[in-house]
Amino acid sequence: MRADAVRNRERIADIARQLFREKGYDAVSMDEVAKTAGVGVGTLYRHFPTKEALYDAAIQAWVETVNAAADKALAGEGDARDRLLAWFEAYVDFLTRHKGAAWRITSAMGDDDSPFAAKCRTYLNANQRVVDALSSEGALRGHVDAMQLCRLVGGVAAVVDNSELGPEAARSMLVVVADGVLAG
Amino acid sequence: MRADAVRNRERIADIARQLFREKGYDAVSMDEVAKTAGVGVGTLYRHFPTKEALYDAAIQAWVETVNAAADKALAGEGDARDRLLAWFEAYVDFLTRHKGAAWRITSAMGDDDSPFAAKCRTYLNANQRVVDALSSEGALRGHVDAMQLCRLVGGVAAVVDNSELGPEAARSMLVVVADGVLAG
DNA sequence: CCACGATACGGAGGGTGTCTCCGTTTAGCA
């Protein structure tokens, strides 16, 4: 790839990340991204074939830290319930960091053709590790599926994001999910 | 209202209900509704000022039966868990009957300005009645908020609708929510 | 039965969005 192309690609992704984070997916138009980045829409579309692909690239770096967050939550103090809740809260925090991302990503769970498929796998893996860790302690009620957890907590995150709920409201819902999943 | 206007209004709502049910909100354009109903878009917009208002009218009859469903679930046999699950399943069944409705309605929960505000109140009331009934039996764990339940189960419904999950997958998630809400 | 005013109708077109196409410009190598 030519040097100017690399520069443009990075600048576009940076600008897009900033705009999406501030305003949310729907409120940012491709024209706006192009204009802000100082390129034509043609250039934009050569680098990112659709708006969703651009979004995917924009939130890339952010997603990559999710595994570290899972480890951190699991390594924390407290009993299984505390650690599970810590993970749930971190997960919701992640998903709601970019407005509109929670629903888009949770919607794409299980759809291999989605532009977000790679991100979904990352999230699924993180949840799987949490399930494995707690399961080996015998803390979970029967069989708990990582995908099921992704969807449940992703659903909560989507609602929290959309209705702009505070951390207490989010926590009260996560407590329900946690208690529903934990043994005893 | 003039007789021809009444006829048109009803025909439009009928056609819209059919189209929305088949294809989902986003996949139906106002032009398509107008053309299928055999009227101009102007006529469409005089009867229903926005697409959301049309959607609201299209799913009206459907929503009105929700209270009966709550009663039926509560009057069923079995313990509190069985009845709560029956209600959850009925609720998800309702919300997923029209493609795209679950997320739209759950998104509008708590937003008085939404065109779906009336429907949200209906759903909230139904959940409140379920909460009251089970609470008076002492079946619920601490304080359970009807709004919280609407959001949790609505989130599950939205995911089920979007990912076109089967009843077993839906049930496995609802079991988690139910166990998280029930005492013991 | 008719004339007329209020009501309803239809569809062109405005505004905004995503995405494509192609003539023009530029990078980078020989």
Next chain:
DNA sequence: TGCTAAACGGAGACACCCTCCGTATCGTGG
């Protein structure tokens, strides 16, 4: 420095929601 493949830019195609206003129709009072 000259040349070619790569990248650029933005006009415009297409789809969407919605508005506006000239035209047609209903239904009533004479």
